[in-house]
Amino acid sequence: MQKDTLVFDLIRKELDRQRHGIELIASENFTSLQVMQAMGTVPTNKYAEGYPGKRYYGGCEVVDEIETLAIDRLKKVFNASWANVQPHSGASANAAVFLAVMKPGEKFLGLDLSMGGHLTHGSPANFSGKTYEALHYGVTKDGIVDYEQLEAKARAEKPKMIICGASAYSRDWDYKRIRAVADEIGAVVFADIAHPAGLIATGLLNDPFDHCHIVSSTTHKTLRGPRGGIIMLRHDFENPWGIKDPKGNLRTMSQLLDLAVFPGSQGGPLEHVIAAKAVAFGEILSEDFTAYGKQVIANAQAMATAFNNRGYQLISNGTDNHLMLIDLRNKNLTGKKAQETLDKAHITLNKNAVPFDDKSPFVTSGIRVGVPAITTRGMNEAHMETVVSFIDEVLMNADDENKVAAVKQEVNTFMQQFPLYPELG
Numbered sequence: 568m569q570k571d572t573l574v575f576d577l578i579r580k581e582l583d584r585q586r587h588g589i590e591l592i593a594s595e596n597f598t599s600l601q602v603m604q605a606m607g608t609v610p611t612n613k614y615a616e617g618y619p620g621k622r623y624y625g626g627c628e629v630v631d632e633i634e635t636l637a638i639d640r641l642k643k644v645f646n647a648s649w650a651n652v653q654p655h656s657g658a659s660a661n662a663a664v665f666l667a668v669m670k671p672g673e674k675f676l677g678l679d680l681s682m683g684g685h686l687t688h689g690s691p692a693n694f695s696g697k698t699y700e701a702l703h704y705g706v707t708k709d710g711i712v713d714y715e716q717l718e719a720k721a722r723a724e725k726p727k728m729i730i731c732g733a734s735a736y737s738r739d740w741d742y743k744r745i746r747a748v749a750d751e752i753g754a755v756v757f758a759d760i761a762h763p764a765g766l767i768a769t770g771l772l773n774d775p776f777d778h779c780h781i782v783s784s785t786t787h788k789t790l791r792g793p794r795g796g797i798i799m800l801r802h803d804f805e806n807p808w809g810i811k812d813p814k815g816n817l818r819t820m821s822q823l824l825d826l827a828v829f830p831g832s833q834g835g836p837l838e839h840v841i842a843a844k845a846v847a848f849g850e851i852l853s854e855d856f857t858a859y860g861k862q863v864i865a866n867a868q869a870m871a872t873a874f875n876n877r878g879y880q881l882i883s884n885g886t887d888n889h890l891m892l893i894d895l896r897n898k899n900l901t902g903k904k905a906q907e908t909l910d911k912a913h914i915t916l917n918k919n920a921v922p923f924d925d926k927s928p929f930v931t932s933g934i935r936v937g938v939p940a941i942t943t944r945g946m947n948e949a950h951m952e953t954v955v956s957f958i959d960e961v962l963m964n965a966d967d968e969n970k971v972a973a974v975k976q977e978v979n980t981f982m983q984q985f986p987l988y989p990e991l992g
């Protein structure tokens with residue numbers, strides 16, 4: 568068969584784009600070559616509905632070994648006693664958690680989307696907001712989770728589940744405090760660690776597992792694996808809420824979650840992606856990954872200082888993790904304008920609402936900046952100053968096409984010292 572050059576030329580073009588630009592989208596990263604290679608392999612041909620040892624199809628003995636290896640490695644990464652590696656994405660993992668815990672119409676409490684929460688934490692446009700009654704807590708004027716408001720809403724509304732976790736929040740979480748109020752009202756605590764999971768895996772942030780009943784994550788953000796989702800428990804438990812499976816039987820939480828992933832919300836698992844997850848979890852268990860996590864935090868700190876020194880306003884005045892949220896109002900710029908102009912200089916990030924934003928979600932007053940991807944490229948603290956100087960040069964000359972084009976040239980030259988997949992030629 569003839570090579571489909573149309574598609575492969577586009578993939579090559581995307582590789583060149585990734586090589587030449589500065590990637591600051593906080594949810595992105597670059598997997599290892601091995602992780603990518605595992606994804607493009609023959610388990611993609613296999614149907615394996617069910618779980619290892621309990622499949623609905625024949626010929627699953629090898630994919631059983633692959634999936635079991637992924638589960639065992641993941642349990643080691645987070646010191647968990649149970650894990651499900653089948654969710655196709657973070658949103659799919661969260662859908663399964665909702666399905667396992669909540670009946671339609673029941674209440675849950677999550678971080679407001681305009682203050683850093685995720686779509687699946689109750690957006691009116693998402694299944695979570697359409698199927699369940701979504702209640703929200705926010706952040707204080709200082710940009711820190713408003714735990715008092717969370718506690719007051721929890722006591723007043725008695726939600727079935729409280730979600731902690733965010734997509735645009737630069738501070739660590741007080742999981743213990745959330746668990747305390749949840750225990751008062753008998754609520755399930757669900758931590759969605761999609762963003763900081765890699766920093767939690769390396770022990771650099773608070774550990775949610777001791778305080779939260781259920782933990783979900785993506786595998787492609789700070790965990791640096793293939794695109795996908797996971798769900799974990801440190802301790803399985805006979806669920807004290809009397810939640811029953813569709814046949815009316817009482818089940819443990821792990822059984823409810825397994826049933827909610829398959830057959831509850833997904834069909835056949837992506838065993839080639841699960842193979843790539845196993846490779847990534849193996850990498851996370853190495854010392855190199857611990858060094859990576861430390862460098863991510865060091866880079867985020869250095870970048871925050873560099874922005875501060877140039878008069879940029881960081882929400883909460885800084886960061887504990889891999890990202891920062893910048894309010895551009897004192898620079899007379901919108902998030903939209905900043906994103907679009909930086910794109911022209913091959914610096915990629917996203918516009919983002921800041922807490923109490925007066926602009927629409929399409930315009931926004933802020934940008935979200937993350938360092939996981941550039942840290943994987945090999946940058947250290949000293950490079951953060953250079954990156955921020957490029958950003959500042961572009962934003963302060965946003966209407967000067969020549970200046971923006973000149974920065975693009977500098978960015979492309981700068982990135983040549985950080986090779987990406989040199990094996991691919």
Ligand SMILES: *Cc1c(COP(=O)(O)O)cnc(C)c1O
Nearest residue numbers: 656657658685733734759761785
């Ligand atoms: C990214 C993210 C998700 C969803 O992940 P997808 O793989 O894009 O579906 C869920 N929750 C949070 C907090 C996230 O940041």
